Amino acid sequence: MSEPAPRIDPTSPADGETTPAPLTRGRRIDLFRAIPGLGWLAKRRSFQFWVVLPNLFLFLLFLTAGIAGTPVGNRNIIIVFVWILWWFLLISLLVPFVSRIWCTVCPFPFFGEWAQRRALIKVRAVAPKDRKSGPGVVIGRNRYFGLNLKWPKRLSNIWIQNIGFLFLCTFAALFLTRPIVSVVVLGSLFVIATTLHLIYRQRAFCSYVCPVSGFLSLYSMSSTVEVRAKDAGVCDKCKDKGCLAGSEKGWGCPWYVYPSKLDRNNYCGLCMECVKTCPSDNITVNARPFCSDRLLKGWDEAWKAFIMLSLALAYSVTFLGPWGFIKDWANVAEKQDWAGFATYTAILWATALVIVPGIYAAAVGLGRFIVRKVPGAALPFKDVFLGFVYPLVPLGLLTWIAFSLPLILVNGSYIAMVISDPFGFGWDLFGTANMHWTPVVPEWTPYIQVVLLLGGLFFALRVGFAHATRLYRETRVALRAFLPVGCLLGVFVGSLIFLYAA
Amino acid sequence: MLEQEVDYLFCDWCRKHVPCHRVPSGGWEVDCPGCAGECVRCDCYLRRYCFANRGDFPPLRKVEGDPK
Amino acid sequence: MRVRATRVLLAVAVLGAFGTAGFVLAPAVEAPKERSFTVRAHRYGYEPERMRVNRGDRVRLKLESKDVVHGFFLEGHDLDATIVPLRAAVEFRRPSRPGVREEVAEVNFTAEHEGKFRYRCSQTCGFLHPFMQGELVVGPNRLLPVALALVLGMLVAGFFLARFPARRA
Numbered sequence: 119m120s121e122p123a124p125r126i127d128p129t130s131p132a133d134g135e136t137t138p139a140p141l142t143r144g145r146r147i148d149l150f151r152a153i154p155g156l157g158w159l160a161k162r163r164s165f166q167f168w169v170v171l172p173n174l175f176l177f178l179l180f181l182t183a184g185i186a187g188t189p190v191g192n193r194n195i196i197i198v199f200v201w202i203l204w205w206f207l208l209i210s211l212l213v214p215f216v217s218r219i220w221c222t223v224c225p226f227p228f229f230g231e232w233a234q235r236r237a238l239i240k241v242r243a244v245a246p247k248d249r250k251s252g253p254g255v256v257i258g259r260n261r262y263f264g265l266n267l268k269w270p271k272r273l274s275n276i277w278i279q280n281i282g283f284l285f286l287c288t289f290a291a292l293f294l295t296r297p298i299v300s301v302v303v304l305g306s307l308f309v310i311a312t313t314l315h316l317i318y319r320q321r322a323f324c325s326y327v328c329p330v331s332g333f334l335s336l337y338s339m340s341s342t343v344e345v346r347a348k349d350a351g352v353c354d355k356c357k358d359k360g361c362l363a364g365s366e367k368g369w370g371c372p373w374y375v376y377p378s379k380l381d382r383n384n385y386c387g388l389c390m391e392c393v394k395t396c397p398s399d400n401i402t403v404n405a406r407p408f409c410s411d412r413l414l415k416g417w418d419e420a421w422k423a424f425i426m427l428s429l430a431l432a433y434s435v436t437f438l439g440p441w442g443f444i445k446d447w448a449n450v451a452e453k454q455d456w457a458g459f460a461t462y463t464a465i466l467w468a469t470a471l472v473i474v475p476g477i478y479a480a481a482v483g484l485g486r487f488i489v490r491k492v493p494g495a496a497l498p499f500k501d502v503f504l505g506f507v508y509p510l511v512p513l514g515l516l517t518w519i520a521f522s523l524p525l526i527l528v529n530g531s532y533i534a535m536v537i538s539d540p541f542g543f544g545w546d547l548f549g550t551a552n553m554h555w556t557p558v559v560p561e562w563t564p565y566i567q568v569v570l571l572l573g574g575l576f577f578a579l580r581v582g583f584a585h586a587t588r589l590y591r592e593t594r595v596a597l598r599a600f601l602p603v604g605c606l607l608g609v610f611v612g613s614l615i616f617l618y619a620a
Numbered sequence: 621m622l623e624q625e626v627d628y629l630f631c632d633w634c635r636k637h638v639p640c641h642r643v644p645s646g647g648w649e650v651d652c653p654g655c656a657g658e659c660v661r662c663d664c665y666l667r668r669y670c671f672a673n674r675g676d677f678p679p680l681r682k683v684e685g686d687p688k
Numbered sequence: 689m690r691v692r693a694t695r696v697l698l699a700v701a702v703l704g705a706f707g708t709a710g711f712v713l714a715p716a717v718e719a720p721k722e723r724s725f726t727v728r729a730h731r732y733g734y735e736p737e738r739m740r741v742n743r744g745d746r747v748r749l750k751l752e753s754k755d756v757v758h759g760f761f762l763e764g765h766d767l768d769a770t771i772v773p774l775r776a777a778v779e780f781r782r783p784s785r786p787g788v789r790e791e792v793a794e795v796n797f798t799a800e801h802e803g804k805f806r807y808r809c810s811q812t813c814g815f816l817h818p819f820m821q822g823e824l825v826v827g828p829n830r831l832l833p834v835a836l837a838l839v840l841g842m843l844v845a846g847f848f849l850a851r852f853p854a855r856r857a
Binding site: 584 | 761822
Binding site: 416 | 632633641649654655656657658660661663
C-alpha cells in the first residue's frame with residue numbers, strides 16, 4: 119500500500135458501472151486576476167466576519183421589529199426586507215450570478231461557529247506535537263470546541279432540507295404576511311443552527327439542515343461563479359492539503375468539501391477558507407457560463423428539483439392567481455378553514471413529492487422504452503432519471519424568478535416606506551414613510567414572465583440534450599429518449615404561461 | 621474490475637469500490653469519481669481523517685462477493 | 689462553425705415562423721362595445737375574479753366592498769379607487785396626478801391596450817392584502833398564443849435541429 123494507486127479517470131466508468139462524466143465545461147475567467155484586490159480581500163482573515171456582522175445587526179433589527187413593531191406585514195421591515203427584497207435579490211441575482219454568496223454573509227451560523235472556534239477572526243492551529251494535549255477537539259490542524267460529533271451517515275444528504283423546506287413553505291401565507299410568525303421561523307432556524315454547531319462538527323446545520331441551503335445548493339449549479347483549484351496537478355502533488363486539514367492561515371473546509379477536487383458548486387459555501395489555507399495559492403474564484411455544473415448525484419437532489427418546481431407552481435396559483443378561496447385555504451390562521459388548509463397541504467405535498475416526480479418518472483420511463491431495442495441503450499433507470507431531471511435546475515430557477523418578479527415590481531415601494539419607519543411606529547426618518555403604494559410597470563409583468571419562462575425552457579432543453587447525448591452517445595437515440603421529457607417540459611412551461619398570461 | 625495490489629474502499633453513496641492510495645503527506649486519499657470533492661455527500665471520496673490524523677487509513681469494508 | 693451558425697439561423701427562423709403564426713392565428717375580437725361589471729371586493733379577492741373585454745370596449749365598473757375598506761388599482765390604466773363598505777360612491781384618483789381625488793359612482797375607462805392587467809387592492813386590508821387581486825383580460829391578448837406557439841416552436845426547433853450536425857457529419 120506504499121505505492122500510489124493509479125488514479126481513476128473521472129470520465130470513465132469504474133467497477134463496470136455507468137459513472138456519469140462531469141459535464142462541467144466552458145470557459146473560465148479567474149476573477150482574482152481579473153478583479154484587482156478581490157483575491158487580497160478573500161485572503162483577509164477578517165473577511166467573512168466583516169461581511170456577516172452588518173447582516174447580523176440587520177437580522178437582530180428585523181427580529182426586534184417583528185416582535186415589537188406593527189403586526190401589519192407590509193408596514194414592518196422584517197416582512198418587507200426579508201420576503202420581498204431579500205428573496206428577490208437571492209433568487210434573481212445572488213444565486214444565478216454569485217452562487218452561494220448568501221452563505222458567505224448568512225448570520226445564522228454566527229454564534230454557533232463562534233462557540234465552535236472560540237474565535238471570530240483568528241485561527242486555532244495545532245502543532246503536531248500538541249495534537250493529544252490541550253482543550254477541545256483537534257480536527258486536521260485546527261482545534262475546535264463543543265462536542266464535534268460526526269453527522270450521522272444516514273442523514274448525510276439533503277432530505278432533511280427537502281422536507282423542512284416543504285414544511286415551512288406550507289405555512290408561507292402565514293410567515294410571508296405576519297411579522298411575529300417570521301420571527302418564530304427565522305428565530306427557530308437561528309437557535310437550531312447555534313445548537314447544532316455545539317453538537318456536530320463544523321457546518322452540519324448548513325450542509326444538512328438549513329432549508330434555505332437546500333435550494334441554494336441545487337440552483338447554485340447554474341451560477342456563473344465557482345470556487346475551484348487553478349491547477350489540478352498542483353493539488354495532486356500537494357503534501358499539505360491545508361484546504362481540508364486547515365492551517366495556521368485558516369480553518370479546514372467547514373463544509374466538508376475537498377476544494378481541490380471540487381467539480382460542482384452544490385456544497386461549497388464560498389467561505390473562502392480554502393483560498394486562505396492553500397499553501398500554493400492554487401484556489402480561486404472563476405467566472406463561468408450559466409449552468410456549468412450539470413450532474414445531479416442522488417435522489418435527494420432530484421426531489422429537491424421537483425419540490426422547488428412544484429412550489430413555484432403552487433405559489434403562482436396561490437399568490438399570483440385571482441382565486442380568493444385558495445388564499446383562504448392557505449391563510450388558515452385567519453380564516454380558520456382547517457378543511458381547506460388540509461386540502462391545500464395535501465395537494466401541495468402530493469404534487470411535490472409524488473405527482474410531479476411520478477409524471478416525470480413516467481416520461482423518463484417512456485423515453486427508455488422508446489429506445490429499448492437500440493443496442494447499448496439499456497441504461498440504468500437512475501442514471502437516465504438523474505440526467506433528465508437536471509433540466510429542472512435552470513427551468514426551476516427561471517420559474518422562481520418569474521414568480522418573484524411581480525412581488526418586487528408591485529410591492530417594491532413598501533421598501534422605501536419601511537426604511538423611514540421600520541417598526542411601523544409612525545416615524546418618518548427619510549421622508550418616505552407616507553408615500554403612496556406605487557407598483558412599478560406591473561402591466562409589463564406577463565411579458566417579462568413569458569420571456570423568463572421561454573429562457574428557462576431554452577436552457578432546460580439545451581442541458582437536457584447534453585445529458586441525453588452524454589448518456590446515449592448517438593444523437594438520434596438520445597433525442598428519441600429525451601423526447602417525452604422534452605415535451606413534458608414544454609407542457610409545464612405552457613401551463614405556467616397560460617397561468618401568467620391567459 | 622478490482623486490481624491486485626490496490627486497496628479499495630466501499631463508497632456507501634455510489635455503491636462501488638473506489639481506490640485508496642497513500643499521498644506524500646502520509647495520509648490516505650480515496651478517489652471516488654461519483655462524488656468528486658464532496659465529502660459532504662458520501663464521506664468516502666476523501667475521508668477527512670486521512671489527512672487530519674496522518675497515518676490513519678480508511679477502514680476497508682468487506683462486502684459479499686468481494687475478491688479476497 | 690458553419691454548421692452551428694446554420695443551426696442557430698434555422699432555429700431563429702423556426703421560432704419566428706411559430707411566433708408569427710401565433711400572432712396571426714389569435715382569435716379576432718368583436719367590434720367595441722360597452723361592458724358593465726359590478727366588482728365586489730372582499731378579503732382577499734374580487735368577484736368576479738376575472739373580467740374579459742375586448743380592445744376598444746368602454747368598461748363601466750361599479751365597485752362594492754363586502755367587508756372592510758379595499759382598493760381597486762388597475763395595472764396599466766392609471767386608475768385607483770378606494771371602496772368603502774356600504775357606500776355607493778368610491779373615491780377615485782389617478783396615480784399620475786397625486787393629490788387629485790373625486791367621488792364617483794362608477795369607474796369608467798376604455799380598454800385601449802390588449803393583454804392581461806391585474807386589479808389589486810391598494811388599501812391595506814389585512815394579512816394577505818399584498819396578494820389580493822383579480823384579472824382584466826383585454827382581447828385579443830396575443831401574448832398568449834404567441835408565447836404558446838414559441839414553446840411549440842422551441843420544441844420543434846430543439847428536437848429537429850439537434851439532429852442537424854449529426855446528419856451533416
